[in-house]
Amino acid sequence: MTNSNEPVRFPDSFIWGAATASYQIEGAAREAGRGPSIWDTFSRTPGKVHAGHTGDVACDHYHRYRDDVALMAELGLHTYRFSIAWPRVQPDGTGPVNPYGLDFYDRLVDELRGRGIEPIITLYHWDLPQTLEDRGGWTNRETAEAFAEYARAVYARLGDRVQTWTTLNEPWCSAYLGYGAGVHAPGRTDPAATFQTVHHLLLGHGLANQALRAAGASTVGITVNPTSAFPADPASEADAKAVELVEDLQNRIFLDPILRGGYPQRILDHVSRFTSLDHIRDGDEKIIGEPIDLLGINYYSPTYLAARDGAPGGGGAFPGTEGIEFIAPEPPLTDMGWQIQPSGLTALLSKLGRDYPGVPMIITENGAAFPDQLHPAGDRVDDSDRVAYLDGHLRAAHAAIAAGVDLRGYLVWSLLDNFEWSYGYDKRFGIVYVDYLTQRRVPKASARWYQEVIRRNGIG
Ligand code: FCB
Secondary structure (H helix, E strand, O other), rough: OOOOOOOEEEOOEEEEEOOOOHHHHHHOOOHHHHEEHHHHHOOOOOOOOOOHHOOOOOOOHHHHHHHHHHHHHHHHEEEEEOOHHHHHHHHOOOOOOHHHHHHHHHHHHHHHHHHOOEEEEEEEOOOOOOHHHOOOHOOOOOHHHHHHHHHHHHHHHHOOOOOOOEEEEEEHHHHHHHHHOOOOOOOOOHHHHHHHHHHHHHHHHHHHHHHHHOOOEEEEEEEEEOOOOEEOOOOOOOHHHHHHHHHHHHHHHHHHHHHOOOOHHHHHHOOOOOOOOOOOOOOOOOOOOOOOOOOEOOOOOOOEEEOOOOOOOOHHHOOOOOOOOOOOOOEOOOOOOOEOHHHHHHHHHHHHHHOOOOOOOOEOOOOOEEEEEEOOOOOOOOOOOHHHHHHHHHHHHHHHHHHHOEEEEEEEEEOOOOOOOOHHHOOOOOOEEEEEEOOOOOOOHHHHHHHHHHOOEEOO
């Protein structure tokens, strides 16, 4: 299915869009009262981000949003997923709301709707106010409570015009890469902090979900990045066990509390090797398990695992996985070194549809970095490798729908080349090229291809 040249058509109601995140595109890091976030601090810490890049200017979207929205309209996007920078709204993370920070999102929402593009808001795409981190960040339960306050403030301003709200983006990355492996802000390397963070992110999600719903929000969800993991040897029971543990740590630790009412005992046992469970209080799982309307799935590449004595495991990103080998990705690879395997997406969606029935899914991110070159004429980028990647993954998504998965839409990552976290501006994920010297936008061949996919509601 996934590699054929057969034409495919998506359901009539299928939603097409693109995604970005505040710190990766906005710039204007000190404008209109924005406070510092953990990514401002992290990117200024020597050695943490490629070539010392920061999000200070990024794509300057804060000032160029009108042109960017015009481009989205030209491409025919139905929806645009963006995140709100918490430190623009509450510079210190709690307390008085900065109306000037919200003004920007007010203008952006109006601009989008004026062009017939439906906004999808992500409330937290990793830019925690630094003041909250100074008080323990997500290891502190109060951060979850502050998050719900912040959600309430954003909804009060934009709720009359925005239907779809998602709480967190990829809490696995926030917790394990931020507090475990230390490769994302705030750069901590403490497994106890990692698991406390997991819980407080989930609690923040639950409290924000309650707050949004009480305020009248009709569609509330969350975006996760579940692993699509496979045993190196399909016949090996030990490899299957390795897959189960890694899925526990990346998928079930989030999705079971959200969609099945609580943590499985096996996961609590694993967590208690690293921290007491005192941070999980009576009643928390009930809050976390309140119904959601939409599950956002981000997928980029598969993971292959083998049980092997002496293997170091996944380090801080997967505490307690010693004895598991994370197999090096096999070509074809993207510029991130990520294995290209569209069938991993079909498998993941099908599995999630089986394990967590009843909640509609949307692909909130999928895409690829390639070393794009602006054509010497300056007017185009021939990114046929990205077109092939997207083509394969859309066919894979279509195969999941054909197999009965309730998948409502697809959002490409990303609209624009942008600040790719610890890789800085070195990795280009956009369907639109950004010349960082001039801030000129040049739609790549993939943007034109995607425009045609949207127009036809399918491929071919
Ligand atoms: C995801 C992030 C997104 C972007 C892509 C490449 O993990 O949510 O911001 O960095 O990866």
